[in-house]
Amino acid sequence: MTFLQPMVLFGLPLILAPVIIHLLNRMRHRPKPWAAMQFLVSATRNSVSHARLRQFLILLCRVLVVATLILFVARPLAGGWLGWAFSPAPGTILILLDRSASMETRAGATTKRQQAIQLLAQAAREYEETSHLVLIDSATRAPQEITRGSSLNQLPLTQPTDTAADIPAMLRTAFDWLIENRAGTAEIWLASDGQRSNWLPEDSRWKDIIARLSGLSQSVRVRLLAMNQPSEANASISIKEMLRRPRGDKSELQFVLDFQRNRNSAASIPVTLTLNGERSESEVAMEGQSLRWRHTIDLGARREGGWGSFSLPADANERDNTAYFIYGADMPLLATVVSGDAAPARCLEFAAAGRNGRPAPLISPGAFAETDLQSQSLLVWQAPFPTGAVADQVQTFAASGGVVIFFPPGQPDAGRFNGIGWGVVEQAGTVEGFQILRWAEDEGPLAKSDERISLPLGQTEFQRRQPLTGHKDILASFEDGTAFLVRQSLGKGEIYFCSSLPDPAWSSLGDGPVLVPMLQRLLQAGARRMQQVSSATCGELSLTEQSLPWVSVDSVGTKDIRTQAGVYRAGNRFLAVNRSPAEDDPDLVEADEARKLFGNLPVQTLQERHIETGQLQGEIWRFFLFAMLLFLIVEGILILPARPTALRAGLPQRKIPQPEEHAA
Amino acid sequence: MAEKKAVAEGTQLLDSAVLNRLMHLTLLARSPMEGTVSGLHKSPHRGSSVEFAEYRNYVPGDDIRRLDWRVFARTDRFYMKEYEAETNLRCHFVLDCSGSMRFGGAAGTKLDYARRLAATVAYILVHQGDAVGLVCSGGKTFAEVPPRRNPAHLKLIFETLEKAQPRGPTGLVAALHDLAEKARRRALVIVVSDFFCGLEPLLNCFQHLRFQKHDLALFHLLDRAEMNFQFDRPVRFVDLESSLNIVTEPSSIRDEYLQQLHTFLDQLREGCHEFGADYRQVITDQSYERVVADFLVERAPGTGK
Numbered sequence: 001m002t003f004l005q006p007m008v009l010f011g012l013p014l015i016l017a018p019v020i021i022h023l024l025n026r027m028r029h030r031p032k033p034w035a036a037m038q039f040l041v042s043a044t045r046n047s048v049s050h051a052r053l054r055q056f057l058i059l060l061c062r063v064l065v066v067a068t069l070i071l072f073v074a075r076p077l078a079g080g081w082l083g084w085a086f087s088p089a090p091g092t093i094l095i096l097l098d099r100s101a102s103m104e105t106r107a108g109a110t111t112k113r114q115q116a117i118q119l120l121a122q123a124a125r126e127y128e129e130t131s132h133l134v135l136i137d138s139a140t141r142a143p144q145e146i147t148r149g150s151s152l153n154q155l156p157l158t159q160p161t162d163t164a165a166d167i168p169a170m171l172r173t174a175f176d177w178l179i180e181n182r183a184g185t186a187e188i189w190l191a192s193d194g195q196r197s198n199w200l201p202e203d204s205r206w207k208d209i210i211a212r213l214s215g216l217s218q219s220v221r222v223r224l225l226a227m228n229q230p231s232e233a234n235a236s237i238s239i240k241e242m243l244r245r246p247r248g249d250k251s252e253l254q255f256v257l258d259f260q261r262n263r264n265s266a267a268s269i270p271v272t273l274t275l276n277g278e279r280s281e282s283e284v285a286m287e288g289q290s291l292r293w294r295h296t297i298d299l300g301a302r303r304e305g306g307w308g309s310f311s312l313p314a315d316a317n318e319r320d321n322t323a324y325f326i327y328g329a330d331m332p333l334l335a336t337v338v339s340g341d342a343a344p345a346r347c348l349e350f351a352a353a354g355r356n357g358r359p360a361p362l363i364s365p366g367a368f369a370e371t372d373l374q375s376q377s378l379l380v381w382q383a384p385f386p387t388g389a390v391a392d393q394v395q396t397f398a399a400s401g402g403v404v405i406f407f408p409p410g411q412p413d414a415g416r417f418n419g420i421g422w423g424v425v426e427q428a429g430t431v432e433g434f435q436i437l438r439w440a441e442d443e444g445p446l447a448k449s450d451e452r453i454s455l456p457l458g459q460t461e462f463q464r465r466q467p468l469t470g471h472k473d474i475l476a477s478f479e480d481g482t483a484f485l486v487r488q489s490l491g492k493g494e495i496y497f498c499s500s501l502p503d504p505a506w507s508s509l510g511d512g513p514v515l516v517p518m519l520q521r522l523l524q525a526g527a528r529r530m531q532q533v534s535s536a537t538c539g540e541l542s543l544t545e546q547s548l549p550w551v552s553v554d555s556v557g558t559k560d561i562r563t564q565a566g567v568y569r570a571g572n573r574f575l576a577v578n579r580s581p582a583e584d585d586p587d588l589v590e591a592d593e594a595r596k597l598f599g600n601l602p603v604q605t606l607q608e609r610h611i612e613t614g615q616l617q618g619e620i621w622r623f624f625l626f627a628m629l630l631f632l633i634v635e636g637i638l639i640l641p642a643r644p645t646a647l648r649a650g651l652p653q654r655k656i657p658q659p660e661e662h663a664a
Numbered sequence: 665m666a667e668k669k670a671v672a673e674g675t676q677l678l679d680s681a682v683l684n685r686l687m688h689l690t691l692l693a694r695s696p697m698e699g700t701v702s703g704l705h706k707s708p709h710r711g712s713s714v715e716f717a718e719y720r721n722y723v724p725g726d727d728i729r730r731l732d733w734r735v736f737a738r739t740d741r742f743y744m745k746e747y748e749a750e751t752n753l754r755c756h757f758v759l760d761c762s763g764s765m766r767f768g769g770a771a772g773t774k775l776d777y778a779r780r781l782a783a784t785v786a787y788i789l790v791h792q793g794d795a796v797g798l799v800c801s802g803g804k805t806f807a808e809v810p811p812r813r814n815p816a817h818l819k820l821i822f823e824t825l826e827k828a829q830p831r832g833p834t835g836l837v838a839a840l841h842d843l844a845e846k847a848r849r850r851a852l853v854i855v856v857s858d859f860f861c862g863l864e865p866l867l868n869c870f871q872h873l874r875f876q877k878h879d880l881a882l883f884h885l886l887d888r889a890e891m892n893f894q895f896d897r898p899v900r901f902v903d904l905e906s907s908l909n910i911v912t913e914p915s916s917i918r919d920e921y922l923q924q925l926h927t928f929l930d931q932l933r934e935g936c937h938e939f940g941a942d943y944r945q946v947i948t949d950q951s952y953e954r955v956v957a958d959f960l961v962e963r964a965p966g967t968g969k
Binding site: 025026029030031032033034035036037038039040041042043044050051054055 | 765860898
């Protein structure tokens with residue numbers, strides 16, 4: 001409980017006034033000379049216990065009346081949380097508002113964000129005159145001072161966004177504000193739906209920020225408004241992968257889309273595809289809560305790029321119903337093979353041939369420094385790892401979106417590239433050689449074909465291999481666990497390491513059924529760097545990118561690229577901005593777990609689903625007014641003189657002579 | 665008549681109009697009195713009044729004028745005819761002058777009431793030939809006027825009554841015991857008091873007086889406020905006979921107070937009945953004329969009281 005007028009509480013000693021008045025009154029009772037004292041003494045002695053009890057109750061009622069009157073005038077505030085009794089209004093209230101896309105889930109007539117703002121505004125209104133109100137939203141994390149609590153729902157910083165929230169970072173911002181502004185006592189009001197991907201309870205920053213807040217000399221308390229009420233039926237869509245693939249003279253877009261929903265029943269979900277402004281409808285049959293859907297769009301003979309989106313019908317959260325994409329123009333795919341060994345190089349040249357059908361150019365490792373990789377998508381390296389400036393050149397190529405794949409040099413190589421090194425060449429001891437039983441078939445260069453046919457990697461014979469050392473993301477491995485194909489991300493591109501060669505002495509990779517699709521897929525993946533389009537996650541754009549004059553392409557109105565998902569264009573550059581995939585994660589942090597995250601800081605938790613009054617915190621003077629009236633009534637009853645009829649109930653009826661009886 | 669008026673005008677205690685209405689009544693003793701001269705009251709001795717008492721056998725030396733010759737003619741035996749003796753009485757007024765008698769309302773204190781009551785009855789007694797004495801008992805004051813029957817004695821009685829001041833604790837018990845010892849002859853003892861003292865010692869006094877064959881009449885003076893105990897706010901009650909004071913909420917103890925008072929009154933009434941005392945409860949806002957008239961009428965022969 002807090003008070004808007006805490007100074008009034010200094011009047012609490014006034015509750016002793018009834019007692020003092022009572023004592024004074026005892027001394028100034030009008031004296032009455034009395035003759036029948038013997039009966040009075042006896043009666044007083046017999047009735048003293050009841051009289052004292054009654055008198056005590058009367059005094060108690062009067063004391064409580066004064067106490068409730070003082071509390072009433074002090075304008076107490078409460079929000080159903082106990083443990084905050086008799087604390088004054090804080091000097092500063094930091095309102096931390098989760099504006100992530102998941103907060104746009106509707107619960108009833110309004111979204112969680114709107115409900116949170118309404119509750120926060122009601123509570124903040126009571127502190128307008130006594131406390132400093134500062135808003136920190138999850139999208140910008142820029143503290144903004146507000147003068148009126150009621151203006152919360154009109155501020156741009158409280159409007160819906162497609163961003164994700166970072167709760168530890170918001171707390172850090174709040175801490176920094178407290179330090180910079182040398183604030184006094186403070187309360188942090190945190191309104192969030194408790195999405196685990198926003199709270200990041202495993203993040204090491206929690207301990208650091210809580211330790212800092214606890215270490216402040218001033219009192220800091222946290223009020224947590226958990227908007228974790230269950231939502232209505234909702235489904236979300238996101239693009240996992242997108243690839244423009246040539247098909248002869250034509251090309252097509254291949255998508256891997258993820259669907260999430262909070263219902264288990266089987267349903268057919270209509271999906272609206274918007275491609276360069278033209279709409280078309282599809283339907284997805286869905287069972288369970290998640291689905292990965294592969295979809296292909298035929299682009300025909302068009303070679304230019306474009307944009308589009310997949311949309312779901314309106315449901316509880318409209319923010320997660322659309323996924324935007326941009327595809328680039330059809331570009332020539334070029335690869336370069338670097339090798340000093342003619343036998344495998346020949347296979348690699350043909351396997352990495354471009355769309356014009358010509359083999360990829362072969363250059364020696366020594367001549368690589370003069371090679372221009374500007375128009376290249378794939379670099380096939382079959383030689384000892386590059387070093388020095390050459391290694392930097394290869395890394396720059398990969399970081400810009402190109403793909404590099406290393407094949408064994410066939411000789412000992414002490415060098416390492418990006419943490420990966422070559423081991424000693426091993427020869428299989430049996431005729432069957434090394435066997436590969438499992439590999440990643442969902443995605444990557446060894447994925448199944450469009451017809452869902454697996455690559456014949458299991459039938460490929462491996463007699464010799466040169467194992468890889470170091471940490472790696474293994475896409476395929478031999479039966480003894482030794483890696484066959486390893487992937488590493490570097491910047492926008494990827495680096496692959498293959499532990500065998502397309503050489504008859506090494507393996508049957510040179511036959512083609514595995515090597516050709518693998519390199520062709522890598523060639524296409526490397527083509528991303530050739531396109532002036534890209535995608536981004538809402539809220540994660542760099543300041544440089546934010547500063548560009550972005551214009552919305554997918555809608556007529558204006559959009560803020562920092563907080564709104566969509567397709568944007570700045571000059572010749574296109575950008576598809578989507579909400580963070582983590583926003584589709586339904587996992588929530590429970591209230592107890594959230595409270596533990598705050599360590600020793602005093603925390604009040606209010607779960608929105610338990611709010612009955614619709615108020616986060618409000619004045620409760622009515623309660624004290626009612627209590628005061630109740631005490632007044634009780635006191636009035638107690639001081640009522642006893643009824644004469646009751647008095648005489650136990651006494652015999654007596655006739656007392658009346659004066660008029662003798663008047664005659 | 666002129667003398668009566670003079671006396672009435674000589675004191676504030678008497679009202680001529682009241683006396684005129686009451687003088688046709690007589691106060692009679694309920695038991696035989698031992699007087700010195702003939703009067704209205706029965707005597708324990710045989711005398712020469714017109715009231716026949718009994719026959720007895722003749723013994724030598726008897727006055728033959730009192731032989732019943734008719735009986736002798738019928739029975740041939742001598743019987744002496746006995747007659748009731750009638751004498752005057754001695755009346756002792758005992759007036760309680762303790763501090764509690766100072767209690768009263770606008771109409772006056774209990775002592776004022778007692779003064780008028782005693783003065784009126786004394787006047788009637790003297791003028792029917794009886795002797796009247798007075799004892800004023802208080803804490804430190806004790807005035808005593810021996811009984812006399814001459815009208816001039818009334819002046820002394822009235823002066824003593826007027827000078828009586830209510831003060832100090834009650835000394836009624838001691839006064840009554842003292843009177844019982846001193847008054848050897850049968851007398852009428854009229855006690856006017858509020859009897860706010862211990863019940864048992866009081867009843868012992870009555871027993872003592874009755875043992876001495878005195879006719880005992882009690883006027884129990886009470887104020888209506890004492891009977892009702894109606895107060896609407898806390899009051900500091902100050903004892904009229906001591907320094908004791910009690911602050912209390914009257915409404916909270918009224919039940920208990922009235923219970924105690926009525927118990928006391930019942931026990932006092934029963935005690936008086938047991939000892940044959942003529943007990944009268946008087947509320948001080950009643951007309952004393954009516955009280956005196958009732959007293960006189962109810963003691964008249966044939967009233968059955």
